[in-house]
Amino acid sequence: MPAERVDLNKFRFNALAEKSKDISRTKDGSIEPSPPRAPTTSAPFPVDPVVRARYRSPCGKRPTAHQWKVWDFLMTVPRGKVTTYKGVAQAVGGSARSAGTALRSNPFSPQVPCHRVIASDLFIGGFYGEWAKSDSPRPKVDKKRALLAEEGVLFDSKGYLCKRNQLLG
DNA sequence: TTCCTGACGATTG
DNA sequence: ACAATCGCCAGGA
Numbered sequence: 518m519p520a521e522r523v524d525l526n527k528f529r530f531n532a533l534a535e536k537s538k539d540i541s542r543t544k545d546g547s548i549e550p551s552p553p554r555a556p557t558t559s560a561p562f563p564v565d566p567v568v569r570a571r572y573r574s575p576c577g578k579r580p581t582a583h584q585w586k587v588w589d590f591l592m593t594v595p596r597g598k599v600t601t602y603k604g605v606a607q608a609v610g611g612s613a614r615s616a617g618t619a620l621r622s623n624p625f626s627p628q629v630p631c632h633r634v635i636a637s638d639l640f641i642g643g644f645y646g647e648w649a650k651s652d653s654p655r656p657k658v659d660k661k662r663a664l665l666a667e668e669g670v671l672f673d674s675k676g677y678l679c680k681r682n683q684l685l686g
Numbered sequence: 687t688t689c690c691t692g693a694c695g696a697t698t699g
Numbered sequence: 700a701c702a703a704t705c706g707c708c709a710g711g712a
Contacts, residue, residue: 602693611707612709613707614692614693614694614709615694616693617694618694618710619710631693636695637695642693646692648693649693661693688712690712692708692710695705696705696706698703698705699703
């Protein structure tokens with residue numbers, strides 16, 4: 518294979534990976550892996566308010582009341598079912614978008630099952646900050662799909678939920 | 687405090 | 700059908 522072709526493929530890969538935020542570019546133009554979006558913890562999900570008050574995420578941040586509410590609600594979504602960002606917002610307040618913000622910083626995945634949240638049009642949606650696009654690599658969303666498949670929740674080739682009755686509610 | 691950025695969702699052209 | 704736009708609101712800098 519000509520070197521020219523190799524370089525082209527490499528360039529294409531980097532462009533896609535950069536778009537999906539798996540890598541980022543430093544000031545001098547070199548490429549480095551992006552830091553993980555939401556490092557997970559092996560600590561058990563705390564329920565006690567006192568334990569919560571002193572809890573710090575792996576990034577050293579203290580979760581907000583809204584985040585605890587979102588995560589608490591997720592704990593009520595059973596295996597084999599999914600809900601939507603909109604559904605989360607209706608349950609705990611705020612907007613669908615702000616629900617996504619709380620999921621994005623969930624340090625207890627998959628203990629707190631943020632993989633059971635999909636878009637309101639039944640599209641599989643995102644995972645760990647990565648939003649599924651059919652024309653780009655989506656390793657994290659593939660992981661989400663695998664987790665849900667293990668729970669009996671399947672999506673079609675375009676990424677839409679197969680069985681509507683698996684939606685919570 | 688102000689400003690900006692998103693794992694959204696609904697509307698519009 | 701599809702992309703562009705707009706409203707949304709929690710967090711972080």
